[in-house]
Amino acid sequence: MIKVALCGVGYWGRNLLRVLSSNPGIQLTAIVDMRLEVRERLAQSFPSAAIYEDASSVILDPSIDAMVIATPVSSHYSLAKAGLDAGKHVMIEKPMCGSSEEAEDLVARAKAYGLTLMVDHTFLFHPAVRKLRDLVASGTLGHISYFDSQRVNLGLFQPDVNVLWDLAPHDLSILDYLFSAEPVSVEASGYCHVNDKSPDIAYITLHYENSMVAHLNLSWMSPVKMRRIALGGSKQMAVWDDLNRDEPVKIYDSGITIHSNQDREINLPNYRIGAVTSPRISGPEPLAEVVEHFRRSILGQERCQTDGDFGLRIVRTLERAQSALECSLQQVAYSKRNTFNIIAAE
Known part of the structure; x- marks a missing residue:
C-alpha cells in the first residue's frame, strides 16, 4: 500500500482526489489546500486523512511515500524539490515546471535519490491517443506530413499561466509520444485580449526533421469547445x-x-478518396490509469512513461514557443506604433 499526500484540490486536484481515493493500492494519507472552506469540507468527506493548510507537515512526515502536486505552476518546483529531498516519490500536474532550469534540477535530484518523478500528461493514457500511436508505429498511415490540433474553448482563464502554457502541454506531450522527437524549429503568434501581458490566443507551428509540420490552435476565446487532432x-x-x-x-x-x-x-497531384472507418475505442478512465501507473512505477513494476526527462522535453519546447510568441507580440506592437505615428503625422 502506497501512502500518498495530495497537494492542491483545485480544478484538476478534485479529479486527482477522486481517483487517488478510489485506487485500492493507494492510501490517501494527507490532503493539502490553502482554503479554509475546502479543508473543512475535506475533513468531513475524508475523516481518515490528515488535512493541512500547507505542505510542510507532509514533507516532514516519514510515513508518506509519495506526493501528488496539483497546485499553481509557480509552486511546482519548490514543492517537488522539497518532496524529493525528503525521500518521497513525486507526481506533478502538467506542465512540470515554469522553466527548463527548474525541471533539469528535479530530474537530477530524482535520479540521484533513486525516486520516481512523474508528470501527469493524462492524454497519453487515453485509448484514442494510444490508437493513434499504433497507427503511426505500424505504418498504417504512411509517412506523416502534418499534425493539426484545435484546442479551443471559452476560458478557463488561468491566473498564473497564459494559454500556451495551459493548453499546449497536451498537444506537445502527444506529439512526443507519437513521434519521439523534438522540433527543429518553433514559430508562434498570438494575441492578448483580456490581459495585455498574458496571451489568450496562440498559434504554434513546429517543424520536425522528418519534414513533418505540426500546427496548434490554442484559445480561451472561442464560443465553442473543440478538441480535435488530425494526422495526415x-x-x-x-x-x-x-x-x-x-x-x-x-x-x-x-x-x-x-x-x-x-x-x-x-501535372496536378492525383487524389484518392476512399472509405472512412471508425475503430472501437474503449478503456479505463485515463486519469485512473495515470495514478495506477504512478503506483506501479514506484513499486518498480513499470517503467515510468512520463518521467522527469519527458516532462523536461515538454517544458523546453514551451520555452521555445514562449520566446517566439513574445517576439511576435513585440513585432505586432511595434508595427501598430509605427502605423499610429504615420497616421498622426498625416
Whole structure:
C-alpha cells in the first residue's frame, strides 16, 4: 500500500482526489489546500486523512511515500524539490515546471535519490491517443506530413499561466509520444485580449526533421469547445475528435499521389478518396490509469512513461514557443506604433 499526500484540490486536484481515493493500492494519507472552506469540507468527506493548510507537515512526515502536486505552476518546483529531498516519490500536474532550469534540477535530484518523478500528461493514457500511436508505429498511415490540433474553448482563464502554457502541454506531450522527437524549429503568434501581458490566443507551428509540420490552435476565446487532432499520412489520414463520444477516431483511406519534381510542374497531384472507418475505442478512465501507473512505477513494476526527462522535453519546447510568441507580440506592437505615428503625422 502506497501512502500518498495530495497537494492542491483545485480544478484538476478534485479529479486527482477522486481517483487517488478510489485506487485500492493507494492510501490517501494527507490532503493539502490553502482554503479554509475546502479543508473543512475535506475533513468531513475524508475523516481518515490528515488535512493541512500547507505542505510542510507532509514533507516532514516519514510515513508518506509519495506526493501528488496539483497546485499553481509557480509552486511546482519548490514543492517537488522539497518532496524529493525528503525521500518521497513525486507526481506533478502538467506542465512540470515554469522553466527548463527548474525541471533539469528535479530530474537530477530524482535520479540521484533513486525516486520516481512523474508528470501527469493524462492524454497519453487515453485509448484514442494510444490508437493513434499504433497507427503511426505500424505504418498504417504512411509517412506523416502534418499534425493539426484545435484546442479551443471559452476560458478557463488561468491566473498564473497564459494559454500556451495551459493548453499546449497536451498537444506537445502527444506529439512526443507519437513521434519521439523534438522540433527543429518553433514559430508562434498570438494575441492578448483580456490581459495585455498574458496571451489568450496562440498559434504554434513546429517543424520536425522528418519534414513533418505540426500546427496548434490554442484559445480561451472561442464560443465553442473543440478538441480535435488530425494526422495526415501518405497512405491514410486519421482524425480524433475528443468530443465525439460515439466515433472519436476516424480513419480516412484518402490522400494524394505526388509526382516527381519534373512532372509536378505540369501535372496536378492525383487524389484518392476512399472509405472512412471508425475503430472501437474503449478503456479505463485515463486519469485512473495515470495514478495506477504512478503506483506501479514506484513499486518498480513499470517503467515510468512520463518521467522527469519527458516532462523536461515538454517544458523546453514551451520555452521555445514562449520566446517566439513574445517576439511576435513585440513585432505586432511595434508595427501598430509605427502605423499610429504615420497616421498622426498625416
